[in-house]
Amino acid sequence: MDPGTFSAAKARALAAAGVTRASVGVQSFDDALLAAANRPHTAAEAVAAVERLAAAGLPYSLDLMCGLPGQDVAGWGADLAAATRLGAMHLSAYALELHPRTRWGRTYSAGVAPLPGEAAVVSMVADATAVLATAGLHRYEVSNWAVPGAEAVHNGVYWRNEPYYAVGVGATSYVARRRYTRPATLAGYYTYVRRVQADGLEAVHGDVLPSSDAEELEDTILMGARLLSTGIPLSRLASRFGAPAAAAAVASITRLGLVEAGLCHPLHTPAAAGPGTAAAPPPWAGANPGLAGVAADAAIRLTPAGALVESSVVGAVLCEDVWEGLQLGQGEGGGAVAA
Structure with missing residues (x-):
C-alpha cells in the first residue's frame, strides 16, 4: 500500500x-x-x-x-x-x-x-x-x-519455490511446474477472464510448458538461499529432488570452498572422536555415500558475508555447479531429479 x-x-x-x-x-x-x-x-x-x-x-x-x-x-x-x-x-x-x-x-x-x-x-x-x-x-x-x-508467510512461498495461484492484472501463477502470466493491461485482463470463463484455464494456457528439472532445481536453490535463518534444508531438497541432488549440493559447496571462505554455514557434523568410526548419512539420506557425515538438520545457508554476494555465489556459481555435478553423477546415485 x-x-x-x-x-x-x-x-x-x-x-x-x-x-x-x-x-x-x-x-x-x-x-x-x-x-x-x-x-x-x-x-x-x-x-x-x-x-x-x-x-x-x-x-x-x-x-x-x-x-x-x-x-x-x-x-x-x-x-x-x-x-x-x-x-x-x-x-x-x-x-x-x-x-x-x-x-x-x-x-x-x-x-x-x-x-x-x-x-x-x-x-x-x-x-x-x-x-x-x-x-x-x-x-x-x-x-x-x-x-x-x-x-512473511506469503513471500515464503516464493522463496521456497512452492506452487501458488494468483489473480489480477499481470499476476503469475505457478502450478504443476508451469507459470501462467496474466495480461498486463486491464482491457487485456478482461478479455483473458472471458476466455477462461468460456474455454477453461487449461485451454487458455495449454501451450505453457512445464519448467525443466534444471530450472526447478535452480529456482529452488536461487530463491531458497535468500532465507538466511533457515536456508534450504537438505532434507527438503532430498525429498523434492532426490538424495542425489542433496549430495550434489554438498559436493558443490565442498568443491567451491564456500564454508572455508566463510560464505556458507557448515553442513557436516563434527569429526568423530574415535579413530575408525564411520560417519553415517542422516536418516533422510538413505544410504547415499555422498551425504555421509552430513548433519541431519544441515541446510544450504549463507552467512552474512555470503549474503553480500548472494547473486554471484548462488546465481552464477552454485546453481550451475550443483546441476552439472548431478548430471556427472557426483550425487552418488545418478542424475535423475524427482521433483
Missing part, C-alpha cells in the same frame, strides 16, 4: 475483513529522496498512513530503500531510526538496482555519484541489521527483518 492511497475507514475495513498485515511503501522518510525517487507522498504522509493502520489495529510492515541517489549512511541511519520509532513488526529494505530501460537506468551509472558507492551500500545493510536488532527484528532473509513469528 502506498501512503496517501487509503483512509482510516479503509484501514478499519481491511482489519474487519480479516487482513492480517499491510505493507506500506515508505521507501524513505527524507522528502528530498522521495522527490528524487518520484514518489507522490511525503515523509509526514507516510507516518500518518502508519498511524491510521495502528489505530485500526492492523499490523504493518514497512518498505525502505537504500542506495538511492544522494543518500548517505547518516541519512539511511535516520530512516532506520524513524522506522523503529513507528514500531513495525516487519521491515523490508531493498538496495536500488538500475535497469537499463528505466528512467534511473538511463540517468545514473552504478558507482558514479550521486549514487552511493558499493562500500556505502554494504555499510547500510550492516547498519540495518544492527539497528533493527535493537528493536527486536532479526534478519531472516537477504532483504527482510522481522520480530520472531512475524516473518
